[in-house]
Amino acid sequence: MIVKIMLTFLKIGFWGFGGGYAMLSLIFEEAAKFGMTIDEFADLNALDVLIPGPIAINSATYVGQLYGGFLGALVATFAVSVPSLIFVPLFMRYEEKINSSRYLNAALTSVKAASVGLIFGVALSIMLATTFNISHLFDWQHINFDWLSFMMMAAAFVLHTRYEISPIVLTLLAGIVGWIAYFI
């Protein structure tokens, strides 16, 4: 398991262009192979909001901890860090050659565009799982609409994008509202 976790996060690291949010779609797919549910992934996103630090590090630690305990978290965090430790010294040595590559820039621009679509895809999966309780887009028969989740999602989106309220505050508020809703 530990070796599998290490290889997975090496792959995520080397494949992960465009930062933490872009990497999330890779983590979403790879962690599903370990048996991670959409709920657990949504909880990871909430913890990403609450815990300081780079999203990719937070995610690696969480997935590693869940499926490999203390050692799993350590190995996953280290593995996802490996690309930085390799590319920085390499670049410092061959600076000019890489800097002039317009192909690299073109590839990165496209990957950035792709990541927008990928993140929307992940967000949609979480939305379907939390508000409609289905795991697939065309699973219409089993829809079980959850009003509380839908209201929470809509409210958080508006408060975050329109009024720029911090996601930390909104996540904690959502937790409190959910807690109270249980007793109503």
Add this chain to the structure above:
Amino acid sequence: MKKNLLLLRVYLLAGAFTFSGGMAMLPVIERELCNKYGLIDKESLYEYTTLSQTFPGVIALTNACFVGKKINGTIGMIFAGIGAILPAYILMSIASLLYQLIPQQGPILSALVAVRATSASFLFAAAYTIAKYNLKTKINILLSFFCFAFTALNLIGAPILILLSALIGVCIVHIRKDRK
């Protein structure tokens, strides 16, 4: 050694108090390393920041490695790198452990359900922000739409979509270059 410990301290500090991704570390780094200690100039710091985004991996860590390497060679790179990831690693380990320990039932489950719903909206918001700054051509808009459609329909996995997108970007530049 003094420089190494300083790098470690500055990155630990920056890593421990910045939320929602690594980019939020930058103002702290600028204040400490540029203004207070004068170890690196602002131009270099921001050049490395732009550069870090072109490499695969954790951007904030790549940036820390660049700065550390510039200031004090490979050993500086290691100290800055450890500083950048240690707070996130330790705090997230504790959080994950607690998360595994809490029973998911009753009011706790109800609170988690509400929290999970908000996490979808933050991802939508993140995607929207990236879209606002990066989707400037028709091809890129199409590309992101296809990537969304293929993942939403579970047709093609993310790694292959990323690779294909990179290839498409390279091909387009190549064709344009020939035309000129």
